[in-house]
Amino acid sequence: MATDQTYKKKVESAINNPKLSEALHLFGDAYLTSRENAFQGRLDFEAMRKDLAEIKDDVRIRRKELLAEFIKNAEAAGSTVFIAKDTQEANEYVINLAKKKNAKLIAKSKSMVSEEAHFNAALEAEGIKTSETDLGEWIIQLAGQRPSHMVMPAIHMFKEEVAELFSKETGQQLSPDIKSLVNVAREQLRKGYFDADIGLTGANFLVADTGGIGLVTNEGNARLCATLPEVHVVFSGIHKLVRSMEDAVKITRLLPRNATGQLLTSYITWIRGAVPTDGKAKEQHIVLIDGGREALYESKACRDALRCIQCGACANVCPVYQTVGGHVFGSTYISAIGVILTAFYEGLDKAKEITRACIGCRSCSAVCPSNIDLEEIILHLRTQVTQEYGMGMIKNVAFKAVMKNRGLFHSMIRAASKLQRPVTHKNAVDGERPIIRHLPMHFMDRDFTEWRDLPSVAEKSFRDQFKGIVQNVKNSRYKVGFFVGCGADFVYPEVGTSLIKVLNALDVEVVFPQKQNCCGIPALYSGDTETGVDLARQNVEAFTEAEVDYILCVCPTCTMGVKRDFVKRLADSPDWSAKARALSEKTMDASDFLENVLHASEKLTGFKPQGTVTYHDSCHLKRGNKVFKEPRALLNAGGYSVEEMKNSDRCCGFGGTYSFLSHPQISKQITTDKVQTIKAVNSKTVAMDCPGCMIMLKGAMGKADPNVRCAHTIELMAEALDGKE
Structure with a gap:
């Protein structure tokens, strides 16, 4: 309960900071335009991400072979490679190395896995100073915060806040002029490259057939960290493996375009072995970290997440991220991919609240350059959270006790249409259609009707109206089954009657299987797979018996339920699976059918x-x-x-x-x-x-x-x- 309350307070705090949401929205809007421009021309995003997914899947399958190849080639180039089972072991390796070298300062370029390892705190606890040299990372280091975005770690901060931090650090009163602040950062950080005993970088690529690494950056600090100090440490997750330079180059065509809308980043750096420094002896240590990645590779439902190239696009388009920011919607990693990585790298307990923060809009899946179905993986994790921690009494009763029982469910809806009358009012826009403008209890009014009207339950559902609808179709072209969905059945039955009118005008007969029930998506999205499976069976049975040419939906979520979810939920039952696939193949959204089948x-x-x-x-x-x-x-x-x-x-x-x-x-x-x-x-x-x-x-x-x-x-x-x- 304490965790829940802490999370809710973070949400409230973020919502009460309108400047944060404004800044993230401005960036999000600009990003969409930049990204669109970056892919214009002959680039086929869908083909490119399909290719990337295949590359990453092959790496997953051959990861042990490719890891051995990488180590062999890296060691042949003079590098020392260490595989750490977790971030603690990785930190200890660097601590021991620093003590052996009597190192007092480590200059770091941007590395998300070092954030995951809480590297700075671990090293400084041993008396070893770390200095972030990426501008955004240095800002949040001074602020004592963590990144709120994988690519732009300080995106949540404003220039006035940065000016205050820099003023405190330099002892000068600085103005919030961005160019001036960048110059101050350059001056402050430059000396650190020369003073550092060790330079630490991450890696965008671990190239198996060369044993080298690749870095994709917009600042020159990574090159300086890798070359100026006498010891270079590469801190990387094992999932950064690629087969070849050819694969790495393909990814560089996608990464900047999808991350920031750039055609190419300012610096793409390839390093193999220890880079010479004025003729001095140089060491390169490559620390490869598992930290839950192998377990993620082994998870059939979630393993696609390790295709991720950390472009951050899932945050850039996420409406939840744009509302509350990364410090609420994520741990070390943020937004959709952060939900998944948090569950595997830090444990399901750490991820339970943010699995429920996803609104399921699929924006992330649409822009993912690795073709990861992020929403589907989050739904799987939500099921695990529900199994482990429950989903609350209201949902338990609504889904398991009521929704699965079609007769009880529909009887309760009819009762609600009568019980709601004392709180309904006429709506001027929809004529006599009543609405609920206020609820009697204040705490409910705040969340439910303070900022919106609620629709009333229709006095007569579509399923009850259908029995009295006369269809004048003499020469029927098709017989279609109507999957109405709860919204059109019990709230907006006029959508269903309108569909019949339009279809009849195009010589299409509509049948309505009365045994159909909710599509089950509300239960599935709450992690209740059992109810989802039961409802899938009810609906598959109802529409199989109907023997129709097509199944039409006026709700796209229901369409996805029939086309995708029924097939997935019933895959383990051969008889049900075959029926579900047959229905899936002939299910369409109503507007899709009208335009692409009937050419309306x-x-x-x-x-x-x-x-x-x-x-x-x-x-x-x-x-x-x-x-x-x-x-x-x-x-x-x-x-x-x-x-x-x-x-x-x-x-x-x-x-x-x-x-x-x-x-x-x-x-x-x-x-x-x-x-x-x-x-x-x-x-x-x-x-x-x-x-x-x-x-x-x-x-x-x-x-x-x-x-x-x-x-x-x-x-x-x-x-x-x-x-x-």
Whole structure:
């Protein structure tokens, strides 16, 4: 409990520092533009990251062979190689080396694994001074902090804070002028290279077929640390192995582009053996650290994480990181990759809170140059956390006792539609559709309705309405099964009725298997795999019996549930697995089906002009299902003029139970960003293709500007059909 409270206090503190979030957002926006420009031209990012993943996977498979090759070639070049089982053993090696050399000062260039080892503290406890020579690392060393980003360790600090630190260090009153501060750092650090007895660097590459290392940096300090002192220590994780220089060069084409949007960094340095220093004897010691990496290599579910080349892009695009920063969302390593590495390098206990901090938007997976499905690995770790520490009474009851029991679940929803009446109010934008503007208990109101309206449960669910819907389809082209999802079934049934209207207009018959249940994603995202498996079976059975040509979803998370998660969760059961795969192959998002199977934008013509809309790309629609052009094509064909908002695919902050039970305050900040973006477009309608996003954005806009309507693309298409000329 103490750990939970400490973590929550860190979250509150970060949220109450709006300058931090502002700085990270400004960087994030600039990064997206720089990265896009860096990959323009003939570079194929998808092909490049697929190639990198294959390189890294081969290294994993052949790691013992390649490690032996590296050691052999490094020793042949005059290097001394030491393999440390953990960071403590690595620190002890350097301490003993320093004592043997009577070393008093170690000049360090940037090394994340030294942060992991708490190297500076360990050496200074033995009376050996360490001096960070990377500008960002020196700033946080003076501040007594740890990095908040793998590439830009001091990104969370402002120039005024840096000026104060430098003033204290130099005894001069310095102005917060960046150029002047950089010059001060250069002057202060320069003497250290010459005074240092040992220079320490990390390594971006351990090249097996040469025994050399590679360094990719933007400052010249790494070269100085490696060459000026008489002893050079390379401090590196064993996972930095690559097979050859050819592989290393391929990575250098990706790393700077994906890390900072640069075509190439300022310095790429290749070192093999001890670099001569004015004819003096020189030593190079290469300390290779396991520290949990071998265990990670052996984890079938998580091992892809060691493909990571530490570009930091997963933080650059992460809405949670941009809200609270790296000192909250990570330990030594931050953001999505940091969740995984913390679990293996420091233990699951250290990672339990940050596994729940991930909102599941898949931004990290979309930009990862090593093609790591970071979200999927975090979900696996969340399952382990739930098994070890539980997921709380509310979720236990909701998922295990209620959601698995379809009859009980639906009965409780119907009861809720009646019990909610005392707290609902009419919504001017949606006519008679009631909303919940305030909850009676203050502590709940703060997290739930202080900054957003909540939707009411529909008086009549879609499944109950479906029985009375007449479909006038004479010559049916396809028979499709509708996987409605909880949001469209119980909150926005009008999305389902709109889908039937649009499909019927295109000669498609819709069937609705009444035995279908929740897709199970809420349970899976909370670490409850058992409930997820049970719900997968219920749905696979329901839709297998339906015998349809396609299965359509109006919720992209449900689409991913049927296409991806059912297959994964039922993989160990041959009978269920075959059925799940069969359903997966014919499951599509509704807009994807309308545009790419029915070619609706070509066939539905003659619409009246419907006005301007802006479009929000739902996370799992664009990044999970690769659908983003299709809704826009449908809207344009339906007479709507789409005006793009800035960062249309940035998360809305929903994340299911994330915004209600896990991190409502983080969610609030992410949603506030999206609301400001919507308001900047000055459109009175926001289209989207996810009921979850509708819950979040309808609610937030209800408080921010109740005249802005949020609607599903399918609803807007149905309305266009009603007004067709």
